[in-house]
Amino acid sequence: xxxxxxxxxxxxxxxxxxxxxxxxxxxxxxxxxxxxxxxxxxxxxxxxxxxxxxxxxxxxxxxxxxxxxxxxxxxxxxxxxxxxxxxxxxxxxxxxxxxxxxxxxxxxxxxxxxxxxxxxxxxxxxxxxxxxxxxxxxxxxxxxxxxxxxxxxxxxxxxxxxxxxxxxxxxxxxxxxxxxxxxxxxxxxxxxxxxxxxxxxxxxxxxxxxxxxxxxxxxxxxxxxxxxxxxxxxxxxxxxxxxxxxxxxxxxxxxxxxxxxxxxxxxxxxxxxxxxxxxxxxxxxxxxxxxxxxxxxxxxxxxxxxxxxxxxxxxxxxxxxxxxxxxxx
Numbered sequence: 001x002x003x004x005x006x007x008x009x010x011x012x013x014x015x016x017x018x019x020x021x022x023x024x025x026x027x028x029x030x031x032x033x034x035x036x037x038x039x040x041x042x043x044x045x046x047x048x049x050x051x052x053x054x055x056x057x058x059x060x061x062x063x064x065x066x067x068x069x070x071x072x073x074x075x076x077x078x079x080x081x082x083x084x085x086x087x088x089x090x091x092x093x094x095x096x097x098x099x100x101x102x103x104x105x106x107x108x109x110x111x112x113x114x115x116x117x118x119x120x121x122x123x124x125x126x127x128x129x130x131x132x133x134x135x136x137x138x139x140x141x142x143x144x145x146x147x148x149x150x151x152x153x154x155x156x157x158x159x160x161x162x163x164x165x166x167x168x169x170x171x172x173x174x175x176x177x178x179x180x181x182x183x184x185x186x187x188x189x190x191x192x193x194x195x196x197x198x199x200x201x202x203x204x205x206x207x208x209x210x211x212x213x214x215x216x217x218x219x220x221x222x223x224x225x226x227x228x229x230x231x232x233x234x235x236x237x238x239x240x241x242x243x244x245x246x247x248x249x250x251x252x253x254x255x256x257x258x259x260x261x262x263x264x265x266x267x268x269x270x271x272x273x274x275x276x277x278x279x280x281x282x283x284x285x286x287x288x289x290x291x292x293x294x295x296x297x298x299x300x301x302x303x304x305x306x307x308x309x310x311x312x313x314x315x316x317x318x319x320x321x322x323x324x325x326x327x328x329x
Contacts, residue, residue: 066283142302165223
């Protein structure tokens with residue numbers, strides 16, 4: 001999205017880190033299943049955005065399962081908060097001083113990542129997951145955020161009957177996933193003549209304060225729907241909207257969001273499965289390494305994110321029992 005368009009939207013309305021970091025970062029090492037007498041054949045450093053939400057616990061569960069089955073060693077690291085980009089960058093830089101074979105990173109900042117050049121000089125490949133790194137030749141594993149945003153907005157248009165006024169609440173726009181979701185939602189809403197009352201960013205796995213919610217309701221009494229790029233944010237709005245006709249939709253196939261979809265307090269969910277993203281990321285890296293391929297030449301792996309409604313969520317949950325188990329592990 002170019003700057004003028006962005007202004008328009010705003011207008012309308014790590015294990016291995018040094019001791020000082022290990023004290024504040026969340027770290028865990030996943031040991032392989034004892035199915036072989038051999039040592040792990042691959043060491044993967046994984047740096048996520050956070051470990052404090054159902055979504056990221058689900059991601060870690062998928063990573064854990066794949067690592068154990070593949071006989072690889074995975075060190076998981078997370079900053080203390082999803083807003084702490086400097087800490088994440090330090091964790092990645094520390095990982096690059098160790099003997100990992102590959103780093104799997106979900107970046108808090110998708111551009112100007114200085115550690116990529118360090119990794120290239122050291123010959124340690126980086127794979128982005130969940131969120132793209134917007135530098136060339138960095139493979140990506142995750143959903144098509146733009147298309148998922150567009151499809152979620154399309155469902156909003158349908159449930160509104162083709163007209164209405166919608167507000168957008170996104171995470172940090174320095175993250176490609178949030179930027180792309182926003183672009184997709186805006187594109188679809190505008191194409192269908194839906195009024196966009198506001199677009200607020202900065203809520204990456206964060207809830208709006210009660211005061212902020214009250215101010216939104218007072219400022220935009222004409223609001224018919226809200227699209228939020230984080231289930232944590234959307235679920236924080238749920239109680240405030242329960243006595244209104246405002247339709248609330250969001251991302252992330254986590255258990256509490258799916259429960260809310262079943263009881264009707266959410267209108268739709270773009271089913272981004274953290275479990276599948278984590279699991280398939282490890283499996284894809286293992287596969288290309290086992291075949292003697294180059295990680296840096298991996299093709300992007302796009303994970304489906306179907307739009308779920310109250311009518312379809314029960315069947316989706318029945319087809320994905322691992323998602324339910326991962327959220328409570």
